[in-house]
Amino acid sequence: MEISKTFDFKSAEQKWYQHWLDHKYFESTPDHREPYTVVIPPPNVTGILHMGHCLNNTIQDILVRRARMMGKNACWVPGTDHASIATEAKVVHMLRERGIQKSSLSREAFLEYAWEWKEKYGGIILQQLKKLGCSLDWNRTSFTMDPDYYQSVIHVFNDLYSKGYIYRGKRMINWDPRAKTALSDEEVIFKEVQGKLYFLQYQLADKEGNPLPLENGSITIATVRPETILGDAAIAVNPSDERFKHLIGTEAIVPLINRRIPIIGDDYVATDFGSGALKITPAHDMNDNQIGIKHGLAVYDILNEDGTMSADAQLYIGLDRFDARKQIVEELKSAGHVVKIDEYTHQVGFSERTDVVVEPRLSLQWWVDMKKISSPALNAVQDGEINFHPAKFKNLYRHWMENIKDWCISRQLWWGHQIPAWYDAEGRYIVAMNEDDAKQKFSAMYGIENPQLKQDEDCLDTWFSSWLWPFEVFKGISNPGNKDVAYYYPTNTLVTAPEIIFFWVARMVMAGYEYMGEKPFKDVYFTGIVRDLQGRKMSKQLGNSPDLLEMIDDIGADAVRFGILIASPAGNDLLWDKASNEQGRNFINKIWNALKLVQLWKERSKPNLSAEEMTLGSDWPHEWFDARLREVCTEADQLMEQFKLSEALKTLYTLVWDDFCSWYLEWIKPGFEKPMDEAHLNKAIGFFEILLERLHPYMPFVTEEMYHLLRDDQPVDLCVRQMDASFIARDADDAILKEAVLLKSAISTIRDARVKAQIKNKDAVSLFVAAKDRSVWLPIQELLCKQVNAKAFSFTDDAVADSIQLVIGGDKFYVKADQVLDTSIQRKELETELAYFQGFLESVEKKLSNEKFVSNAKQEVVDMERKKQADALNKIKMLKEGLANLG
C-alpha cells in the first residue's frame, strides 16, 4: 500500500472518531469485568475548550483508554455544570442585546429564556472534546439541572436540614445598592481608586463616660469612609503598641453622635498603617465584622438597601452615602475632629453589573454546618483511603478541613436550584420538597389552615449540586441502589485542578460518605495550572490562551495532546509553549517514517534468503529488542501507577526514537538493494504493533491509523486491543541487555573515533580487540562491524601499530584504517580525558585518605570508593598507553 509522505491527521481524526463511535467502543454497561470509572469534572455549560480543559481531559482520556486496553470495563461520564453565575450573566447579556431588562421579567419568564439559551449554546464544549479524541460514554451525558438531578439536590437540602446541618444565619455579603441585590465575590471587580485617607480625632471618655476635652487626650483613627463612623462600635489597637496600650479598657466618644464605644486590643490591627488605631464598624466591613463577633460588639446598620443613610445612622437620614460623606467631613472639620487628610490609593470593589461601589452588608443566608459532616472526609484522606497525587495537597487539605468554616449556600440568582424553603407573610418558614408538602408541614407546625406561602427567591450555590456528581450521574440518589451506581461507584480517579480542592473535591468526599457511605473516588490527580511563557495564568481576560480548535486544525489532535502532556510535570504548573506541539508533530513524523521504512521492506521481503542475500544472520537484535521492550514497558507502567504521566510518555518516546528507530531498525536494515528476510520483518512488525499499542492512549488517532496500515487484516481495532499482560510479566533478559549496552557504546565510540580521525564513511576499517573475556564480543561482533563499516574483527593480545586505541567496556580496542590517520584530534581528546580522570582520582583518594571517612562510613560505601580508585587507575594507565600508541 502506498503511504503518504506525512500523516494526514485531518481525515484520520474524522474517520477514526466516527469509527469508534459506530462500534460503540466508548459505551459501557455493567458486566463481569472490573470497572474503571472516571467522571468528568463538569465544565460550565457556558464553557468553551481552553488549555486547562485540554490538559485535564487529555489526562483523563489517557487513563481511560489505558484501562480499556488492560481489560477493565472503562466508563468515562461526560456532562456539564449549570454554573449559575456564569450562565445567568450570559442570559442577562443576551436579553440586554434584545433590549430586555432582567428586572422587567418574572422568574418564570427569565428561566424560559435561560433554558432557551442553554439549549442553543450550552454544551458546545462537549462537542469540542470529541475533536480532542476523548473516549467519553456519550449516552451517559449528565447535566446538573436535569430533572432527576434537580430533585436530588432538593432532596439533599431537605435531608441535611432535617438532620440539623443546614441553618439560616447572618452573613456579610457584597451589596449592590443600585441593583439592590447581593453579589457573589466573583461579580465584584476591584479597581484601583485615588481616594482620601481621613485622620479623625475621637475624644476619650472619663470613668463616667463623659467626653474629656480634646486637650486632655484623644485617639486618632484613619478611615477612607468617614460616614461609617456613625456605625462605629469600638476602636481597636494592637495590644503590643506602646502608644495606645494604656487606653485598652477605656472608652472613646464617636464625634457628632456622642456614642460611647470601648477601646479594645486585637492583634489584627497593623501598627504601621494609618494612625495605628482602627475604628470598628461591624455592619459595614468584613474584617470589622469578624472582630465584632470576637469581642461581642454591638452592630449599627447605618445604610438602607439603596445606599442612603438609615435611621440607625442618626444623622443624614435618607441622604446618599457619598453626599453624607461630603457633609460629615465638613461638620467634623468645623468641630475640630479632622487632624489631616492624606491622598490615598486603594482597591475598591465595583459591581460588575452596575459599576457602582459595592457596600459590605449583613444579610440573612442559608448555611451548611460543615463541622457536622467533615470528619469522615478528613480521615479518608489522612488514612490513605483516598490518595492525592501529588501528595503535597494532603497537607493543604488537612489544614483546610481542620479549620473548616460554614458554607454559605444561598445565591441571589434565579438560574439554579431554587431553595426549597417557603415563607409566610410574617417571615415564618418551612423547608419541604415542594409547595404542597410545604403547606402541609406548615399547617402542622403552626396550626394554620391553608397558609399563604411564598418560596425563597434565591437559588443554591452551584457547588451544592456538583458535590453530588460522582454518584448522581449514576442516579445514586434519585434511584438508590440501582445497578449502575452499585457497579461504577466508587469511581477510580478524579482529575481536576488544585484550585477547586475545597470548592469541589472536599465537598464531594463529604457528600460521598454522607449519602453513599463510601468514598467517591480512590485517587485524585491534581493537574497544574497552564501558564504562558511569561508565567501568567492563561485566561480569557489576558487573551493569552491559544485557540485550541484552531491548533488542533493546524497541527492535529495527537500533536496537541503530546505537546500539553510532555510539558506537564506531575503536580506542577506548566509553562506551555507552541514549541512542544512541534515536538509532538516531529515525533509523529518520526514514527510515520518508521512505518514507511517497514512498508518499503515489505515490498522487498521474501522467505528463506540465500547466503548472498542475507545481511544479518542472527536473531540477536530481535531478542534484544524483545527484552528492551519489556524492560521499558515495565518502567512506563510503574510511572503510570504513580501518575507520572509525563515521564511515562517521555520513556516511551525514548524507546521509540532511540531504541526502536536508531538502534533496532538500523540493526536489522538490509544492505543496499538487498531483500528483507520475511521472518525478520514479521518480528519487526510485531514489535511495532506493541509500540503503537503503548502509545495509543496518548496519541489515539495516529496510532490507530498506523496500526491498520501495518497489516491490513488486523483482527481488532487498536482502540480495544487488549494489552498482553504475560508479555510484560516475563522478566527482561539481563545478559542481552548488558550486551546491547556494550554494543551501543562500542558503536558510538568507534564512530566518534572515525570522525575525529577524519576517516570517510565509505572507507572500511579493521577492528582488533584485546579482550579480557572474548565471549562478550562474539554475539555482537557482526552488528558492530555492520554499524561502523568495519571489514574485519579480530582478537589480539598485542598492541596494533599505527592504529587508534580506544577503551570500550574495559577492553582495549584498536581501529586500523588503510590510509594515514590524522591523530591530532584524537590526541587532544585523550589528553582531556586523562586530565578528567586524574582529577577524579584525586578526589577519590582525598576521601579515602580521610581517616574519619574510612572509619565512619558504611563498608560498602568505602568499598565503592576503592573500586572507583582502582577503575580510575586502570583507565589512566590505558589512556597513557593510548597516547603512546599514537606515537
Place this chain on the structure above:
RNA sequence: GGAACAUUAGCUCAGUUGGUUUAGAGCAUUACUUUGACAGAGUAGGGGUCACUGGUUCGAGUCCAGUAUGUUCCA
C-alpha cells in the same frame, strides 16, 4: 495577615531512606559528517559555585534553621 508549595544548564524538569565514577534528561544551541525511512538523521561539544546564609555530619542538591524571590489558596 495566615498557610502551603517551589527555587537544579538558555527553557521545561528528573534526582527514591544523605555516599553508585568530581550533578542527569528532553527541547533549544554550536561544530562536523551524511543525504536511499526521517519539513531531517548521525556523532560530538558548550552550558550549572544545585537561590542565599548558617548549622548537623566523615560526607549535603538531598536533613535542620533563617533570609530572599516566586506562585497559589484562605482572610
